Every structure is written in structure tokens, then in C-alpha cells.
Amino acid sequence: MEPRLKSISKERYTWHNATSNVEVTPLRFFYPEDKDDIIEIIKDAEQKGLRVRAVGSGHSFSEATICKDYLLSMKKMDEVFRTPKSDLKEEFKEKHLVSIEAGIILMVLNKKLDAMGLALPNMGAVDFQTVSGALLTGTHGTGIKQPAFPDMVRSLKLVGTGGALIQIEPSDGMTDATTHSQQSSLKLIQDDKTFYSAILSLGAFGIIYEVTMEIKQTFWLQEKRYIKKWSKLKEELQSGEFMALVENTDFVAFRANPYKIKGDHTCAIVEQNIVREEDKPKGFMSLQRNLISTIFGDIEYLIESTIRQMNRKPQNAGKTIERALNATKDISYFAKSHKVLYQSGLAVIRHGISSEFAFDANAEKMVEVLERIFLQASINAKNGKLYQSSHIPVRFVPPSKAYLSSAYKRKTAYIDVPLLHNTIGDFEILERYQEMMIGLGGIPHWGKVNNKLYERNDFIKSKFKDWKIWSDLRKQLDPKGTFLNDFVVKMGLS
Numbered sequence: 001m002e003p004r005l006k007s008i009s010k011e012r013y014t015w016h017n018a019t020s021n022v023e024v025t026p027l028r029f030f031y032p033e034d035k036d037d038i039i040e041i042i043k044d045a046e047q048k049g050l051r052v053r054a055v056g057s058g059h060s061f062s063e064a065t066i067c068k069d070y071l072l073s074m075k076k077m078d079e080v081f082r083t084p085k086s087d088l089k090e091e092f093k094e095k096h097l098v099s100i101e102a103g104i105i106l107m108v109l110n111k112k113l114d115a116m117g118l119a120l121p122n123m124g125a126v127d128f129q130t131v132s133g134a135l136l137t138g139t140h141g142t143g144i145k146q147p148a149f150p151d152m153v154r155s156l157k158l159v160g161t162g163g164a165l166i167q168i169e170p171s172d173g174m175t176d177a178t179t180h181s182q183q184s185s186l187k188l189i190q191d192d193k194t195f196y197s198a199i200l201s202l203g204a205f206g207i208i209y210e211v212t213m214e215i216k217q218t219f220w221l222q223e224k225r226y227i228k229k230w231s232k233l234k235e236e237l238q239s240g241e242f243m244a245l246v247e248n249t250d251f252v253a254f255r256a257n258p259y260k261i262k263g264d265h266t267c268a269i270v271e272q273n274i275v276r277e278e279d280k281p282k283g284f285m286s287l288q289r290n291l292i293s294t295i296f297g298d299i300e301y302l303i304e305s306t307i308r309q310m311n312r313k314p315q316n317a318g319k320t321i322e323r324a325l326n327a328t329k330d331i332s333y334f335a336k337s338h339k340v341l342y343q344s345g346l347a348v349i350r351h352g353i354s355s356e357f358a359f360d361a362n363a364e365k366m367v368e369v370l371e372r373i374f375l376q377a378s379i380n381a382k383n384g385k386l387y388q389s390s391h392i393p394v395r396f397v398p399p400s401k402a403y404l405s406s407a408y409k410r411k412t413a414y415i416d417v418p419l420l421h422n423t424i425g426d427f428e429i430l431e432r433y434q435e436m437m438i439g440l441g442g443i444p445h446w447g448k449v450n451n452k453l454y455e456r457n458d459f460i461k462s463k464f465k466d467w468k469i470w471s472d473l474r475k476q477l478d479p480k481g482t483f484l485n486d487f488v489v490k491m492g493l494s
């Protein structure tokens, strides 16, 4: 092995994901600093018949990151710059296009964009993921008109088999092919099928080193969080009132207590609307989220003590969730978009784990699924003495063009079942939900606990109607299988 490759790698280093439920000790763990390092790593691996995979922040709970041979941390590649206009077609020159190195963490990206007067149009509940990791598993936030990560991308660059540099865009992509052809080392592919496969490809198309995203100018959000009982919310879902709110509000989500307290399930609704900076309300309180929930969510010790408490008296789960939901109430919160879209506490990084499922954003279906979750929670408690430690978040996402997106070509409601890792029965509860939700047609999130899908390749193929386009293109771009891993193989996608 070349001295440079030795100097940027460790032999048999044990890597684990954020929650430590996935652990690997690959042959070599690399820290590439630029695309040239990645080229050399791939060439070296292919000479030896080895596989290559990258990891972001390891915030996937699934086995998407697993690799036994060469594993690459992308963290040293974190530059952000406005996309040079020289190579762009005229109609793209006025858009807010930013080129982002793959390993940047969203928290840092948000700060850099803010300094440039820009912002991501949307994000998930946290900002610890890398941009490439968020993209490749289909990370989403909420907002029926706000894109998930793959749908913010306009162009991506990867190092493929043989160390080839490839830039992939849709057929009507941003790059002027006549100018681009002068750069011989970077092959431009402008093709819808390749692009809508690559933007959500679970690391199986090559190592992505840069993505170009279309983003927005800095914007401000006003958030309202309030409590509503399930019986009332159900009525509003059935009458169409709640779905009208989802359509007419920039970002909406709700969380439900799976346990009844005083005869009903409590739900906490979050509404966020884009406002002008000059609409900033007066008074300190509106510039601050509910202090109790913010402090609680950020202090690891408090979460650890909640886990111990949960394990001592699991039957109190419903009351604990009730208190937590009530504590999130705000009169109003006003801040820059990335602060408002961030919905979680730091402590969940190591302690939260979940299975999440995509359904049609259809009110009847949502009522059916939520009531089945409530029923399952009570069955788990009665028959298995198993109690889940968190509320059920429900979020809304617009149709995606990515072939492997669980929101492919349909408005989608994502229903999540998060838990505190290391509470009694954590994975057993998630398995029970996976079986039940898959039975109801729910498509599990690629980055969350989804091991039951290994037994259900037929389900995957029926739900992702164009999976074959993805799979054929993958083979075409990666004929040696360098970028495959057990996860992609076990899902039946190879």
C-alpha cells in the first residue's frame, strides 16, 4: 500500500454508529482529505478485490454503513462554496446553488450558509448528519411542500469504479455540457434515470465527494406549539380540517402519546410559518423555546436518569411522555429557519433509536395507523410488559423523484416510533412495530431500524415500483460490486 494511504488510515479500527447498535472492524479505516485520496483508496481496493464504503456521522440505526473491507470517514471534506457560474446554463445562473463537500455536518453547514446569507429549505429534526449521509438514506423533515434532502440536490460528484470521477445530473441539468467537456477528468452524465437513482443510493454507486444543492436566502420562522386531544385531532383529520392546515402551513408536524391519560391520547402540534424578519415579536420569551424541554433535551445525565427510571418503573411511561409533551408547549418562537427546524435535544444522539414508516398522506390511513399503534402499545404492555419510552411523531413530505425514496411520487406521512435505547425490550418493541406497520403497507426508513425488511424483499419490490431501474444502473456503474455491502444485498437490491 502507498505510504500516503497508510498515513491516512488505521488498520482494524473499530467503528460504531452513534447509538452503538452497529459496530464493524474493517480491514482499514480511512480519513480521506480530498478526491485524490478517494481515487487511490478505490484503486487499491479494486486491485485486491475489496469493497469500499463511506460513513457520515453514523446516525443511521440500520446496517447501511456496514463494510468489512475499506471504510472511509468523510469528515475531513467539509468545504462549502457558491457554485461557479462559468459552467452553468443561463437559466441556472440566478438560482441559489451551493456546492458542498460530502462530509460536512449539517450544523456546520447551517452556520456557513447563514454567514453567506443562505439557508437549507428544510432539514430533519437534528443537525448531526453529514450532507451525504442525509441524502443517501432519504432524510426528511416536515412540510408537505418542503423537499427532503435528495430533492434539494441538483448535481453530485462521485468517485466510481476504477477511480473514475463522475458528475451526475438530471437530463435538463444545470451544467452546460459544451463548457464542461473541456474538463476531461470529470465525466458528466446528464440523465434522469442515473440522477434519480444516485441521489438516494445507500452508498452503493460510489463515494460521493461533492453535492450541489439549490437552497434559499436566509429566512425566518415563527413556531407555535400547542396541545390537542386525539379525539379532537381525529375529528379534524376525518373532516379534512387538519389536512387543510398541513397544506396551508409551511411546516406542520404532531406527536402523540401512545398511552391514554385520563381517557384520551394527548397530541402536541407544531406549526411553523415563514415570516419576515421585521415581524420579529417583542419580548425575550418569543425568542426562546420552552426552557424546560430545551434544558432537559440537552443534558445527557437527565436522559440517562430517565432511562434508569424507565427500567425501574416502565409502567409510568405514559405519564412521563405526557409531561414531556406538555413541556414542549410554546406561546410562540421566532428565529432563523435552521434553529426552528431543529426539533430535538443533544442527548438523543446516543440514546434515541427508532423505526419509521412512510404512508400515503391520507387522513383515513393516518387514523387507522395511529389507532393500531395505540392498540399495539397496550397489547405490548398487557402481554409483554413492554413499554415504549417516547411519543409518536408524524411528519409530512412532498412527492420525491428519487426511485428509492419512500415518498416516491406521492405525498407522504412519516410515522415514527422512537425509543430510548437500552430501555427494557427496546428492539423487541421495534420488531413488533415493524411487523405491524409493514402489514399496514408502511415503508420503513432506510436509515432507521428496519431489519424486518431483510425477510421481505417481495415487499420492497412491490413498494418501490422502479427499483429495477436503480438496481440495473447500479450494476452498470459498479460492475465489480466494489460499493455493495451486506445491507444492500440483504435488501434484495443488488
Ligand SMILES: Cc1cc2nc3c(=O)[nH]c(=O)nc-3n(C[C@H](O)[C@H](O)[C@H](O)COP(=O)(O)OP(=O)(O)OC[C@H]3O[C@@H](n4cnc5c(N)ncnc54)[C@H](O)[C@@H]3O)c2cc1C
Binding pocket: 018, 053, 054, 055, 056, 057, 058, 059, 060, 061, 064, 065, 066, 074, 102, 103, 123, 124, 125, 126, 128, 129, 130, 131, 132, 133, 134, 135, 136, 137, 138, 139, 140, 141, 202, 203, 204, 206, 207, 208, 209, 344, 348, 349, 352, 445, 446, 447, 448
Ligand atoms: C437523533 C437522530 C435523529 C434523526 N432524525 C431524522 C429525521 O428527522 N428525519 C430523517 O429522515 N432521518 C432522521 N434520522 C436518520 C438519519 O438522518 C439518517 O440515517 C442519515 O442517513 C444519517 O446521516 P449520517 O451522516 O450519519 O450518515 P451515515 O449513517 O453515516 O450513512 C448513511 C448512508 O450513507 C452512506 N454514505 C455516507 N456518506 C457517503 C458518501 N460520501 N459517499 C457514499 N456513501 C456515503 C453510508 O455508507 C450509509 O449507507 C435521525 C437519526 C438520529 C440518530
